[in-house]
Amino acid sequence: HEIDTTLSDLAADLRAPTPSAAAELSIWDKEDFFQHIVDCLSQMEYSTSQIFKRYRSDLLQYMSRPVYQRPEGAVRDREQTLDNLLRHFENAGKNILEKKKNILSLSLSRLESLSPLAILKRGYAVIKKMPGGETVKSIGDLSGGDVIESVLKDGSVMALVKEIKQA
Known part of the structure; x- marks a missing residue:
């Protein structure tokens, strides 16, 4: 005669021969439980420490950038760049106007010659x-x-x- 297997036996993580053994298997040993808590706390402490180290490193890296070391210099550099761009645009505008003026003058001369x-x-x-x-x-x-x-x-x-x- 074969021993019956229930559906709960197939779904269970552990198999215990008796209900008492099942109770023992389902409850952690006190020492193992405390060791697990200590291990979890240790892992959390290590992870937190690593996160703070990374944030500190990132912060030091940002603070070492020239804009944070001497912000007035960064502003001056940007101001100089803007001045250069403004001069460039003014010169480009003058050149475009001069070219258009020459084209207009040439067209006017051609038109007058056909008058x-x-x-x-x-x-x-x-x-x-x-x-x-x-x-x-x-x-x-x-x-x-x-x-x-x-x-x-x-x-x-x-x-x-x-x-x-x-x-």
């Missing part, structure tokens, strides 16, 4: 058929006896077409 007045200043004229003032673009627009106005750089001249010659 009808600039063309007149180079010795050319604009011829208009009168009395309407239509611009003459070809000799085909004129015939003998037409009145024309020649606009020059400093004024205009009225003339009568006597003869037309083909080129």
Whole structure:
């Protein structure tokens, strides 16, 4: 005949042959219990000591940085850096403005060279058929006896077409 195994026997951490033995196994021995408490306290003391050592080391490392040794020097250094950046930005702004000014001047010169007045200043004229003032673009627009106005750089001249010659 086989001994019965209960579900609680399968779930238990320890197996005891009798209830008295189970009571003995479930309660710590007094010396073992106190030793466990001493070991836990010792481990807590060591861990706490290590944490404080690390914090102290970190604090000493931070305090050794120049900003904590001479804070006025750090402020002066930052002020100098800001002054340098400000000068750099001012110079960059001036350079950008100067370049834009040169581009604008060049564009203005090009625009003026294409102006009808600039063309007149180079010795050319604009011829208009009168009395309407239509611009003459070809000799085909004129015939003998037409009145024309020649606009020059400093004024205009009225003339009568006597003869037309083909080129």
